[in-house]
Amino acid sequence: MGAGEQRGRKPRADVQRNRAALLETAQRHFLQHGVGTSLEAVAKEAGVGPGTLYRHFPTREALLAAVLQTRSEELVARQADIDQLGDPAEALEQWLRAMEEYFSAFSGLPDPLMAAARAQEPDNPLTIPCDILISATDQYVRAAQRAGRVRASVRGHDLFLAACSIAWIKGNGTEEESLDRLRMLIASGYRQRDAQA
Amino acid sequence: MGAGEQRGRKPRADVQRNRAALLETAQRHFLQHGVGTSLEAVAKEAGVGPGTLYRHFPTREALLAAVLQTRSEELVARQADIDQLGDPAEALEQWLRAMEEYFSAFSGLPDPLMAAARAQEPDNPLTIPCDILISATDQYVRAAQRAGRVRASVRGHDLFLAACSIAWIKGNGTEEESLDRLRMLIASGYRQRDAQA
């Protein structure tokens, strides 16, 4: 039972076509109208019936998770760059910004993400990406802590929540200036105070 | 033109009755099902038709604002207690908690509040309460700054956003422990660092 599949039959050609069309269309609609966009409209524009959409993606979250897959890979790619940085504090900061942008991909995205982040929702397709992000954040936090740049009481989970909140606020139309101030505030909160006196 | 009204006619009795019934029922439904509750259901349970509901409260936000009025008064009452405190830093902290509880009154409340908080929505009935809260927060911030307990770069608006975010996270079912940590993080962010060395 390795990775190679094909148990019994070859998968039909139309299902792949439809799935691809749905994903492509859904991404466009999520971009334009946010995560609350009409699924019926997505199906129609993808040239399939509602039934087909729901068979491929039983819930809105499932569709969202599938669409997000692409973006997740971009995030991972970014991670490579970030890991090049010598300064772990700088790396953490950049990672937080990267996550924030990821959360801001579609308007309204932070809500389902937060809903999935609280564990005990094992069937929610968004839970896995969330958990990955949280533990990745924790890695950066720990590295920065080892370098004495971040307070010891901080957890990756905390900064995940913070990044998600900021994306949520941003999605509600707050001016970038206010966001910058809030980011500063949070940064002041997690940074280790230099014993400079 | 004082406060006494009665221009032309005496207001009809049924409108007051209906308005009161609607507010009472709406509050219950908001409590039980969140701000997204069915307005039709509210109307039905209040014993009026949908038309009557929409005449009294043209939008969901209008109804929400009216229901929130009561709670706002409780907040103001709390303010009196808080103002008694000698320590302006303690006062700020308590005020933030009070706001957070206010934002958590109904599940989903932070979203419409945030939407109203970005100005340039003068017709949104929630804008006024928001502005009041923001400037009240700013008062507490300034007092604490005068006492040298809060960093100079912080604005009331920032902490308003922070409190709203925390309420939003709370509403999404995150455990209280994570919230506490986040509150700590934010507090570390706005507090003036003591020149203690």
Added chain:
DNA sequence: CATCAAAACGGATGCTGCCTCCGCATGTAT
């Protein structure tokens, strides 16, 4: 108390979106 007109009521209505179910067609193996 009877009458009138303004004001408010409320439900029927049209609309949009969600999600399911099942007869039909499409594609794959023999």
Added chain:
DNA sequence: ATACATGCGGAGGCAGCATCCGTTTTGATG
């Protein structure tokens, strides 16, 4: 070419929103 599994898609039931208009209620007036 045939058979059969598999997937398709649209019709349809449901719920909620918001509006419009014929009817009722209510306060004012004599």
